[in-house]
Amino acid sequence: MTLLSSYFLPTEREPPADAEAISHQLMVRAGLVRQVGSGLWSWLPAGWRVHQRIVQIVREEMNAIGGQELLMPVLHPAEPWRRSGRYGIEELFKLKDRRGAEMVLAMTHEEIVTGHVGAAIQSYRQLPLILYHFQIKERDEPRPRAGVLRTREFIMKDAYTFDRGPEGLDAAYEKHVAAYDRICDRCGLEWYRVEADVGMMGGLGAHEYMAPCAAGENEVALAAGYAANVEVASADPRPVALPAGLDSPQLIDTPGLTTVEQLSGALEVPPGALLKAFPVVLDDESMRLVVIRGDHRINEIKLRSALGGEFRTARREEVQARLGPPGFIGPVGAQVPVLLDQAVAPGAYVTGSGRVDAHLRGVEPGRDFSYETVDVRAVMAGDTINGSELRIEPAIEIGNIFKLGTRYSEPLGATYLDESGNTELIWMGSYGFGPARAAAAAVEQFADERGISWPRTIAPFDIQLVVLGKPGSQERELADRLYRELQEMGLRTLYDERDIGPGEKFADAELLGCPLRVTVGPRSLAAGEIEVQVRRGRRSLTGPVAEAAGAVAELWQGLP
């Protein structure tokens, strides 16, 4: 029995003052979640139903590809984390037990699951394996935000695959691609599978599942047949009209002009006809000069992978000592290796000269300086890929899949014996999915000015049955009967039989966002009809009372 009069669904007329994101506002207002602390949230009954429905979809699809569900603890000894080299991560919560033993609160479970598999697996005959669980993750986020979108504690489905080698890993990865595609579809979300950064730990390949929405913290670059996180995206630049070439670079006076805007204005050339030079210093203190088009920006993640490691921007005195006055440096005559972005087409450019208050024009890469080509610029809207224009959208990362290779099996010693009796490392993959983020993404994507509009597959209830009429009235009698019939047909029904005004009931129903609202009131009763509102689009329908339950069930089946 789910009677709204006794259901813990504390709705609010106004959003919390500090809520910005739509999903944050609506999930609180609709009574789905409540905040406990920064980045810490309780799921109230209706919200938890949504979460559980998403979990069940994920579980079914994981089982369908041969996944085996288990459960590992949140609290770990520090030791395996030291062995894997992850103990130093700042986001990792660390604590001590009463005996002073160092412990961690897990942010994922590679160390533990690899330990179990390494201990239990001896032979190639025991591989491959897919293990997964739903478990709380703890992360000491520098900045939790936007309600349930970025929290310090959250439930994640994390799966781990164990294979004999790279081919096995590829196959396991492909299974997860298929499973994740189905999960996102079944959750009723708009989503993209995008190429992703493999991150600091290296890795052999990664994709992220992104749900586009305004509150998203990530940006995805999209074109026909292309989808990538902007962190790794690559595209053809908009061409730029370059001035005619010169026989050799010509020095020009540019007193006090140090920015692209100033130069471009003063010289009457487009910003893209300039080259910007960024001096960076690598871990070994050696310097590189990164050169990109004047209208472009550096993508630090792409630059990091191009450099093959960490870097920092050069300090003023380093620039002064090795390249010339800051604001006027350029690649011509530079005494450090030049990395030229691939978006710089052949032609004559304006660059720094290495002298105060002067630039060079007519500079041609190759002729006037030598370089190594790199791809380090941030893509921008209007770039193209195979002629198709690129657009950039904000999105929430709801899942990620990652080829780990031997990143964990090696330090943790997870090996097996192959057919020839040789000891080999197990090849692993890891695959995360966040039900809370999927729920928030659904709220973001389908909400309207009245509230939430859940996809049918993850709504807290299928039907919100609203009765308008006092206890004991005919309307009540009919609604009571309809409630039983809907339940008998397997429809999850929330029955609003509270003794309050119709406006409040309708407002609450539209706020909570179940796919269908069925109304029984004196008006419809007199006409021998019941009234149904489809939440998505707020379309209203009526039908005869007699076959109401069956008709509603059929209507529900056809909803998104």
Add this chain to the structure above:
RNA sequence: CGGGGAGUGGCGCAGUCUGGUAGCGCACCCGGCUGGGGGCCGGGCGGUCGCAGGUUCAAAUCCUGUCUCCCCGACCA
């Protein structure tokens, strides 16, 4: 970590500058009316003003310290 803002009843807020013992709307409780879009009338309950210390005859208000939360950025393997 840098910048900005906020803690006053369940929620949203005023009061703080200029010190005088806390108020509004909604919600909640009781009674009545109403009954298809958060309705109306009457009567009520509820707050050590984040916490600690200080100044003062007197502190939500002034001073010091501290905790918490939010937003932007950095960060988020």
